[in-house]
Amino acid sequence: MPASSQSNFLYGAAVRTPALITDHPYQELVARYCDLVVPEGELKWASVQAKRGVFNFDKADAVVDFAKRHGIGVRGHTLAWYAALPAWTKDMASRQEAERVLEQHIRTVVGRYAGTIRSWDVVNEPFPDDPRSSHDLRKSVWLEQIGREYIPLAFRIAHETDPAARLFINEYDIAFAGSRFKSKRDALLGLVRELVNNKVPIHGVGIQAHINADRQIDSVGLQEFLHAISSLGLEVIVTELDVIDFSLPADIQLRDALVAAKAYEFLDVVCGVAAPPAVLTWGITDKYTWVPIYFTRADKLPNRPLPFDRNMRPKPLYSVIEYFRYRGRR
Numbered sequence: 001m002p003a004s005s006q007s008n009f010l011y012g013a014a015v016r017t018p019a020l021i022t023d024h025p026y027q028e029l030v031a032r033y034c035d036l037v038v039p040e041g042e043l044k045w046a047s048v049q050a051k052r053g054v055f056n057f058d059k060a061d062a063v064v065d066f067a068k069r070h071g072i073g074v075r076g077h078t079l080a081w082y083a084a085l086p087a088w089t090k091d092m093a094s095r096q097e098a099e100r101v102l103e104q105h106i107r108t109v110v111g112r113y114a115g116t117i118r119s120w121d122v123v124n125e126p127f128p129d130d131p132r133s134s135h136d137l138r139k140s141v142w143l144e145q146i147g148r149e150y151i152p153l154a155f156r157i158a159h160e161t162d163p164a165a166r167l168f169i170n171e172y173d174i175a176f177a178g179s180r181f182k183s184k185r186d187a188l189l190g191l192v193r194e195l196v197n198n199k200v201p202i203h204g205v206g207i208q209a210h211i212n213a214d215r216q217i218d219s220v221g222l223q224e225f226l227h228a229i230s231s232l233g234l235e236v237i238v239t240e241l242d243v244i245d246f247s248l249p250a251d252i253q254l255r256d257a258l259v260a261a262k263a264y265e266f267l268d269v270v271c272g273v274a275a276p277p278a279v280l281t282w283g284i285t286d287k288y289t290w291v292p293i294y295f296t297r298a299d300k301l302p303n304r305p306l307p308f309d310r311n312m313r314p315k316p317l318y319s320v321i322e323y324f325r326y327r328g329r330r
């Protein structure tokens with residue numbers, strides 16, 4: 001969905017069931033503020049094809065039906081990833097079998113939502129945390145069984161299944177200063193260039209933007225990366241923005257201000273160079289966030305990574321998103 005004429009980009013968020021069905025203040029928040037939603041887990045293999053060949057779309061349909069009722073767009077996440085795979089995928093024993101399984105999954109899932117889900121994270125997190133090159137791909141059942149060809153294969157099947165869908169590769173740790181983050185930018189750029197040169201149907205790059213508050217943003221490195229992606233004719237979208245605050249001060253007012261400032265620094269670069277048509281946060285309220293799974297605070301205080309607090313009240317981070325959403329428009 002193109003950004004509306006009044007704003008620079010569509011704002012959206014990852015949402016999760018059953019909260020989207022049972023938590024009415026959460027439902028109202030999503031319906032009021034989101035142009036887009038992406039199921040946080042309901043379109044992952046573990047949810048959709050927990051048993052081989054048995055597809056269950058109940059949870060994904062709940063998100064899609066909610067979105068349809070509220071006139072909200074939907075992004076799909078994700079078709080080929082190393083994680084959230086059901087145990088049976090370890091039993092695939094040959095390249096041919098893995099290709100058949102991957103193709104059946106993509107055709108079934110993308111086909112079901114053709115015309116509804118207009119944008120997909122086809123390949124998620126293809127690189128390890130410190131890639132030596134664009135050929136140094138993260139270990140996964142897909143890489144082991146099919147080789148690096150799993151990446152163009154996934155894009156081609158998704159495009160054949162829904163030629164109108166916008167197809168993205170999605171990665172994290174793209175924005176920071178430091179050699180391993182530059183390595184990831186370089187590797188991702190190299191892979192994307194290879195896909196474009198080989199006429200693979202890729203339309204854009206998703207920058208996840210899980211912004212670790214104690215890491216420095218590499219503004220110059222990020223700008224160079226964004227210019228290079230745009231020069232390939234590809235879109236850039238922000239797919240999973242949140243600010244990981246586990247190392248920030250306990251004081252809520254100060255912490256919220258620092259979270260907002262970090263997001264401002266990041267969005268100032270991205271919106272200045274790439275004009276993303278969509279910016280999504282990975283969750284919308286601190287009540288439902290993945291962050292404490294890996295980044296619990298030493299003082300055990302709840303994390304505050306998202307635009308709205310656990311009582312659905314807007315925080316300074318929301319004001320920052322709104323600023324970039326309407327900058328130059330009013």
Ligand code: G3I
Nearest residue numbers: 040041044077083084124172208210240282289290291293
């Ligand atoms: O649904 C089961 C539930 O039945 C079970 O009782 C419970 C306890 O084991 O686990 C539940 O599944 C969890 C699932 O989230 C749904 O809540 C998984 O254990 C847990 O690993 C899973 O974590 C998700 C993670 O991706 C792995 O899929 C996070 O919520 C989700 O925020 C996170 O999202 C990722 C993006 O997909 C890719 N980018 C990074 C981002 C953050 O890690």
